[in-house]
Amino acid sequence: MAVCVAVIAKENYPLYIRSIPTENELKFHYMVHTSLDVVDEKISAMGKALVDQRELYLGLLYPTEDYKVYGYVTNSKVKFVMVVDSSNTALRDNEIRSMFRKLHNSYTDVMCNPFYNPGDRIQSRAFDGMVTSMMIQVC
């Protein structure tokens, strides 16, 4: 389903990034990193609109030949980026949205862990498991 899932801190460094092992990991790192350009732009555009829409889903960030990159930003400006194979047409906006919501919930659980220090890399088995389920789940 998803080929890469990443959680990016407010300061734009990665908190969590995982991609399918079959492909070059570095490629996905670059892809997620470059997508932050669009995320930044979208967030600043949101600020300009002055309307506090509670819409966290940023939609399709940018398409490449082989992948689609989607973004989501929490109220605390933590970004979720998901890379999906372009050929996977079964994934509609709604599915992506719900995947992000799941990711957000799981992230919230991580944050609620009193032993987790916000800003540290995420090393949670539950979160890992959730991401794994997103990556292997076939629609």
Add this chain to the structure above:
Amino acid sequence: MSPTQWDFPVELCCRPMAFVTLTGLDVVYNAVHRAVWDAFCANRRADRVPISFKVLPGDHEYPKCRPKRTSYEWYIPKGILKTGWMNKHLNLVPALVVVFYELDWDEPQWKEKQSECATRVEIVRQSLQGRNTKVAVVLIQKKTPLPPGEDVIASERAAALCNACELSGKSLFVLPHTDHLVGYIIRLENAFYEHAQTYYYTEIRRVKSHKEFLNKTTHQLLFVRHQFKIAFFSELKQDTQNALKNYRTAYNLVHELRAHETNILEIKTMAGFINYKICRLCFQHNTPLDAIAQFRKHIDLCKKKIGSAELAFEHAAWMSKQFQAFGDLFDEAIKLGLTAIQTQNPGFYYQQAAYYAQERKQLAKALCNHEASVTYPNPDPLETQAGVLDFYGQRSWRQGVLSFDLSDPEKEKVGILAIQLKERSVVHSEVIITLLSNAVAQFKKYKCPRMKSHLMVQMGEEYYYAKDYTKALKLLDYVMCDYRSEGWWTLLTSILTTALKCSYLMAQLKDYITYSLELLGRASTLKDDQKSRIEKNLINVLMNESPDPEPDCDILAVKTAQKLWVDRISLAGSNVFTIGVQDFVPFVQCKAKFHAPSFHVDVPVQFDVYLKADCPHPIRFSKLCISFNNQEYNQFCVIEEASKASDVLENLTQGKMCLVPGKTRKFLFKFVAKTEDVGKKIEITSVDLVLGSEAGRCVVLNWQGGGGDAASAQEALQASRSFKRRPRLPDSEVHWDGIVIQASTMIISRVPNISVHLRHDPPALTNEMYCLVVTVQSHEKSPIRDVKLTAGLKPGQDANLTQKTHVTLHGTELCDESYPALLTDIPIGDLQPGEQLEKAVYVRCGTVGSRMFLVYVSYLINTAIEGKETVCKCHKDETVTIETVFPFDVAVKFVSTKFEHLERVYADIPFLLMTDLLSASPWALTIVSSELQLAPSMTPVDQLESQVDRVVLQTGESASECFCLRCPSVGNVEGGVATGHYVISWKRTSATDGVPVISTVITLPHVIVENIPLHVNADLPSFGRVRESLPVRYHLQNKTDLVQDVEISVEPSDAFMFSGLKQIRLRILPGTEQEMLYNFYPLMAGYQQLPSLNINLLRFPNFTNQLLRRFIPTSIFVKPQGRLVDDASIAAA
């Protein structure tokens, strides 16, 4: 095959324009013809009709027209589009041939000329045989033509000429060679344009007419060809809408063709051409979304049409070209006003083009790795007879072969080999870098800094593959900091690894060391075995030896590099490298921490430097030194070990000059601060750690300030947020995260060991010499010298206070304005241990209010710090707030001689001035004396001696004085008459005799003086007695310069009988006085009302009895009638 094989032909990319040839013009020798030609072709602006003109001789041979095919039944096309076709219709076959001929209507030899012209037209027609090309004649005339219809000869001859040339009237034009040449030319070319459009219209019709003969099985290729031709002719006709429509149809038809390995290239080539045309027209029609949609469709359709696996790189090259061409079109449209956005800009297409170019490189590398012995086939299968292909996208060795079976597999093999060998000579990196840099330029424009960085990394890597290590390093180094600052360590590590390879291959020592330092650091995500390898190399380099080559480097390049490294070793030169670590993440971390934010000058300054290594193996350093803002301390803070280069490997884990991975090492430094630095900040400006030795090579890691690198700020922040409890460590060890850098400390003076007490009696009284006794007692163990006192108003308060506060040491005399508000550095000598000293300071405060006073005692003392004798300056200060109050309030009032309050006084009539002194001081005051200093306008009635001398006033008590004064008439003075001053000399009762007396001067209020016309005063005894005569004398004084008529009457009273004039009218001369004598006879005892005297001044009706009452008594005390004996006693009393 040219290297630009994948580039689109020029004729495809240009804008098609109607082609018109001009004949009969001699542009070389004939000035008139030259001018005509220039008017046609020079300065063609956008508003002129789109025609491309060409001058050709009249007998020019145009391309021959193939004989018309009557049936397509047996015709099998050999390809989709001939390579020459577009060029033929753009530049060779005109839509219109114009014959220029010099002929005036009144030409005498008309007949001859007419037939010559007809011949020329005929020749042109001949050479155009079979084509639908139009012919037009333009007569160049010297005379301006008359308006149409007026010149009969002209119209006759025109008709004749048309006839002779077999022209319609619409094809004959006249060009008068006059002033308005350009205007005529524009009209002419508009007419030509119409003819051209008609020509292309008929061409379209002609091509369309073929359609009905075609059948779907054998003529599939022709469907595409015809559709393309129609579209192209439409473009020539400038009918872009129809052109687009037809191109779209053609595009669909191309994909309907049966594709096979043998013709896939042709199909893709044509699809690419048509797609290019469609996208171009879409951008031209300002429908960029259509263009993008078409392009996406095109790519999706063609992506999988790889064709021959052996030539897969061709497909990648073709794909790359598609993206690049679209990027170019997009960019061009933007230059013409289209706006692009961040997520949809040409950069993406260039990036994708670069991606395919990279793929092409990979494929070429895999497919073209022939042995060196494989030679290029001879004869060259890529060579064609004509030098060019007949049809676009076909293989040169089997042109026009439509069969899907390979008739000659051997030939095919040779052909493929030739292409593969050709591909080997392509400089792929150059292509890739060009595309990437195009993309970089675009992404820079559309606010994609990270995308830009990513592409620059790719460029750097490509330069690395292209062996241009200098450029590679430059690019990689440029973007490294972006990844570092955002904390993308995986990406940074990957870039660093490439950079390390580059620096190895160039034997760039400093870069090599820098990258090694960072790759060994905590930001690096390399595995430990890699780190070990790098560390080993680094140690080698520090020992002036060559490092091992980096893995995966080109073998040849490694050989060159090894030579370079050997050269480096033998090269004498600077072997010390100072590397500022502030901007990266080296493998040694450093934190410096002063033990306290401030140190007293008499204790040694102590600080720790913590070091931690993140590399896999222990590392030894040769020197650690710290620099301060005051460089004199540097010498005290150095750890150095004289070690030989050979020692580096031995005793690695021992000794204090060794850093064990993961362990925090602490180095304690201390030094004695200089007394000059008291009150200053001592800052660590840098920490230098030297790795390696000067005998070999050494690297100085330089931390600015108290340590910290590019990643440490974020780590410190995380550590401070963390609630995690850290596991206990042995006492000697500390947690790295728990250490906070403290790079500066203050040097403060030694703690004073004296006491300063102030003795005084607040509040201060205004203007008094307020005594402040300062007691200094030494508690030091040794004598103190040079004790100095600074006392006075604390600086920094209201400036007015400074003006009104004066300090002196001499209390015996009053100080004046010249005395300062603060006395500084009063030497008070030396003090032995335990000795006490007193000093009185006098302060005079001119205004009330509170003031802060500062008492500051400084002294010198000899102390020993760390066995060193130094002189320390210590000081102690005290501040005290003192309130200043008025010593007393003075109230002054004017009363009449009857003690009645007066608002004004009457000229020449005595009145009383009463002063009332109310003590406001909490301390007893002694009024030494008081004095009334009268103004010249006032005269005393009696002696003005003080009545309050030596009076002591306690708080709240008051002392009053009373003076009888008279004020002569002064006329009407505005604001009243000055009375004078009241001077009170006083001091505190407690004050000693030496303390000066303070004089407080009070300005008495002004009083309004009024004249009255008549003054009456009465002489009467102080009391009466019942039944005893009481003589009363009234004096009436005329105070005016006029004779006064006075009516006087006395009203009877019950208590008195009286004798005298009861009612009288009399005159009083100016300045004189009249006496009235009455004898009153009291009838009742007690306080009795006198018979009231009424006076009426005829001249001054304002003068009322009310006023009169002020001067004369209205009642008197009458004693009862006593016994005679008592009388005498009373009289005696």
